[in-house]
Amino acid sequence: MKRSLLSDAEVSSYRKNGYVTPHYRLATGLLADLRRTVEALIDSNAGVRPEQLVGAHIKNSKDTGGCGREELLDFAQHPDLLDIAEQVIGPDLILWGSQVFSKPARDGMAIPWHQDGQYWPMRPLSTVTVWIAVDAATTENGCLRVIPGTHAGGLMPHETHNADDLALNQGVAKGALDEREAVDVELEAGQISLHHAMLVHGSNANRSANRRCGYAIRYMP
Numbered sequence: 489m490k491r492s493l494l495s496d497a498e499v500s501s502y503r504k505n506g507y508v509t510p511h512y513r514l515a516t517g518l519l520a521d522l523r524r525t526v527e528a529l530i531d532s533n534a535g536v537r538p539e540q541l542v543g544a545h546i547k548n549s550k551d552t553g554g555c556g557r558e559e560l561l562d563f564a565q566h567p568d569l570l571d572i573a574e575q576v577i578g579p580d581l582i583l584w585g586s587q588v589f590s591k592p593a594r595d596g597m598a599i600p601w602h603q604d605g606q607y608w609p610m611r612p613l614s615t616v617t618v619w620i621a622v623d624a625a626t627t628e629n630g631c632l633r634v635i636p637g638t639h640a641g642g643l644m645p646h647e648t649h650n651a652d653d654l655a656l657n658q659g660v661a662k663g664a665l666d667e668r669e670a671v672d673v674e675l676e677a678g679q680i681s682l683h684h685a686m687l688v689h690g691s692n693a694n695r696s697a698n699r700r701c702g703y704a705i706r707y708m709p
Contacts, residue, residue, distance in 0.1 A: 493568060494575045502576050506639030506687035507673070512572065514620065514678040518563075523677075525559040526588055526622050526703060532557075538590035539597045539655040544703065545586045560586060564705045569618055573707040576616050576682060581707050584615075589655070590622075590701035591630050596694025598630070600659030601667070603638070604685045606646045607658065615685040615708040621675035622701040629700035630692045632673040632681065635665055639686040653693065660688060675702075 493512050494502075502508040514522070530538050532555050543549035545561040563569075564583050573581055591597065605613040625631035638644075645661040665688055673681050683689060694700050 491571050492575065493572050499575055502682055502684070505634075505636040507634050507636065507681060507683040507689075509673060509675065509679065509681045510572070512568070512680060513676075514680070516678070518566070519622075519678040521559075522563055522620065522703065523622055525557050525563070526590070526701060529555075529557045529560070529588060530590055537597065537655070538588065538592060538701075539599070541588040541590070543585070544588045545583075560703070563703075569705065570707075572680075572682070573616055573618060577614055577707060577709050581709055583705065584708055585706040587704050588622075588701065589704060591691075591694035591699065593629075593697050593699050594695055596630050596700060597653055597655040598693040599655045599691045600649055601635070601665060601688055601690040602646065602656060602659045603643060603688055605643055607656075608685065610708065612709075613685045615706050617683050617685070618705045618707065619681045619683065620703045620705070621677050621679050622703055623699055624677050625673070625675045625700050625702060626696075626698075627672050627674065627692075628696040629698045630694035630696075631675065631700065632683075632689060632691050632702075633670050634673060634683060635667075635669050635688040636671055638665065638688040639684040641686075643686070644688065659690070
């Protein structure tokens with residue numbers, strides 16, 4: 489039987505705001521295993537920016553050119569994570585993607601304001617991303633930032649960016665949103681956050697002395 493690892497209030501917050509940071513935390517041993525696997529992934533993909541390790545759970549990805557780790561596929565099927573995803577998108581779900589976003593100390597790339605749905609040609613756009621903090625994520629090292637409630641308004645206009653210091657090349661068009669409503673999603677290592685495919689989010693560059701690394705897993709009905 490499915491366990492309710494999210495409280496009713498946390499599920500309600502996700503539906504209202506498009507994101508939630510639950511009380512749930514990874515067990516210490518599980519976090520240590522994840523960190524070792526992510527370190528091995530980064531080391532084996534020296535030619536890829538660590539913010540752009542797409543398909544991290546796929547051993548040999550012809551689409552991304554990266555060399556993923558099957559241990560991350562096992563991790564993404566952990567019963568806790570599946571039960572959490574089930575609480576927000578239902579019991580019949582698919583793991584369809586994952587990515588490691590690792591911002592090196594002093595050199596971590598920014599991610600422009602965007603909606604994931606802009607990149608994903610799927611309907612309905614009801615994907616949930618479970619974002620796991622491998623390292624502590626703070627305002628100083630470029631934590632996730634969100635604009636609460638924007639998941640409910642449909643796709644916003646996006647424009648293409650060609651800047652070398654951005655990890656993504658498409659972002660919400662200038663003037664289309666009010667950045668004063670932004671919320672910093674700070675996490676301790678082992679904490680998670682969930683966000684909807686239509687939520688506007690991004691992150692600043694990491695100019696601090698501390699790396700910021702997270703593993704994002706995508707589930708859909």
